[in-house]
Amino acid sequence: MVFHIIGAGALGLLYGSKLCLAGHEVMFSTRTEEQAICLNSEGITLHLHNHDMKTHITPAHFQAFSMANCKLKPSTAATRAVDWLIITVKQWQVTADFIKQIENMAHRNTNILCLQNGIGLADFLIDSNIGQAVFSAVTTEGAKRSQCNEVFHTGSGNTMIGITKKGTTQTISCDDIKKNGENLTDIFQKAGFRSFLSNKIDIEIYKKLLINCIINPLTAIWRIPNGELIANADRIKLVQQLCQEAELICQASGIHIDFDLYDQVVQVCKGTSSNTSSMLKDVLQGNQTEIDYINGHLVKLALAANIEAPMHSTITHLIKGINSF
Numbered sequence: 001m002v003f004h005i006i007g008a009g010a011l012g013l014l015y016g017s018k019l020c021l022a023g024h025e026v027m028f029s030t031r032t033e034e035q036a037i038c039l040n041s042e043g044i045t046l047h048l049h050n051h052d053m054k055t056h057i058t059p060a061h062f063q064a065f066s067m068a069n070c071k072l073k074p075s076t077a078a079t080r081a082v083d084w085l086i087i088t089v090k091q092w093q094v095t096a097d098f099i100k101q102i103e104n105m106a107h108r109n110t111n112i113l114c115l116q117n118g119i120g121l122a123d124f125l126i127d128s129n130i131g132q133a134v135f136s137a138v139t140t141e142g143a144k145r146s147q148c149n150e151v152f153h154t155g156s157g158n159t160m161i162g163i164t165k166k167g168t169t170q171t172i173s174c175d176d177i178k179k180n181g182e183n184l185t186d187i188f189q190k191a192g193f194r195s196f197l198s199n200k201i202d203i204e205i206y207k208k209l210l211i212n213c214i215i216n217p218l219t220a221i222w223r224i225p226n227g228e229l230i231a232n233a234d235r236i237k238l239v240q241q242l243c244q245e246a247e248l249i250c251q252a253s254g255i256h257i258d259f260d261l262y263d264q265v266v267q268v269c270k271g272t273s274s275n276t277s278s279m280l281k282d283v284l285q286g287n288q289t290e291i292d293y294i295n296g297h298l299v300k301l302a303l304a305a306n307i308e309a310p311m312h313s314t315i316t317h318l319i320k321g322i323n324s325f
């Protein structure tokens with residue numbers, strides 16, 4: 001199977017290197033020329049179980065291209081027909097130019113997998129009719145990139161793959177979509193990822209989004225690890241109020257939530273108690289956050305449903321006010 005990973009960050013390098021190790025043909029598209037050169041000359045170092053074990057993937061096992069280069073002159077190798085495009089950039093890194101490049105890379109028989117927190121990219125690709133089917137994935141795997149070609153697998157989780165309701169309108173038949181999804185799940189399993197095909201991926205996406213829209217901004221504002229969020233009564237009060245507002249927005253938007261959000265948040269805080277949330281990491285590193293695609297998405301839903309979302313709106317502004325972009 002031929003995979004093209006767009007975005008050689010933490011998740012991109014993790015999935016790409018494990019697919020290489022499982023014997024698949026893998027290409028990476030990077031944002032910068034420097035990273036493509038570094039990958040092609042030095043290969044990838046993958047640390048498994050955090051620091052306990054490390055594997056080196058030599059450059060003979062994959063190819064890397066920079067998107068910057070493709071933009072000027074599409075490389076024939078980078079645009080050759082691939083079975084799967086796996087997009088692992090952050091939501092805010094998706095620009096009109098980026099979509100145009102994906103359109104050039106996706107062939108008639110290419111499936112696309114969107115692997116990011118928040119909501120935005122998959123809908124955009126579906127609306128633009130790019131690729132034969134757009135799958136979405138929700139993952140609780142943990143990865144951290146330390147250098148341009150070194151990645152740590154910081155925690156094992158589950159990868160849920162599925163096609164959103166919107167994604168089924170494309171030309172490929174439902175049976176073929178299912179077959180391709182099963183095939184990918186099988187490949188991921190063999191590459192060492194616990195993965196499942198879900199026919200309720202919309203719910204899974206919202207479940208992750210709702211958990212992220214409570215834990216991520218509050219840990220980023222208070223600069224605390226996830227577990228500390230439920231460590232005192234004031235924090236718990238705010239967590240509960242944000243959960244209630246988020247549930248009301250879902251109800252008003254016809255999004256069926258079959259779980260108790262506060263319970264889920266508490267479970268994730270306990271299960272990832274020493275984790276630095278991705279939003280806190282972004283804030284500490286001075287990077288742009290994914291707030292617009294997480295809490296910002298809820299605020300948009302509320303607006304469309306004609307209801308107020310004062311708490312999630314305030315939280316969005318608080319996060320956006322930390323760093324200026």
Ligand SMILES: NC(=O)C1=CN([C@@H]2O[C@H](COP(=O)(O)OP(=O)(O)OC[C@H]3O[C@@H](n4cnc5c(N)ncnc54)[C@H](OP(=O)(O)O)[C@@H]3O)[C@@H](O)[C@H]2O)C=CC1
Binds near residue numbers: 031035067090139140
């Ligand atoms: N890391 C994790 O453990 C988890 C992450 N997620 C989600 O997965 C998504 C990716 O996260 P993560 O891997 O951590 O993020 P990273 O920032 O590590 O990776 C994003 C990568 O995309 C690259 N990129 C940006 N723009 C382009 C472009 N135009 N063309 C090609 N590459 C580009 C970046 O390049 P550059 O570095 O040069 O800017 C970077 O390497 C996020 O939505 C995150 O929330 C979900 C679960 C777990």
Ligand SMILES: CC(C)(CO)C(=O)C(=O)O
Binds near residue numbers: 211226268277278279
């Ligand atoms: C679940 C959680 C909050 C784990 O840290 C996460 O997904 C993130 O940090 O983005």
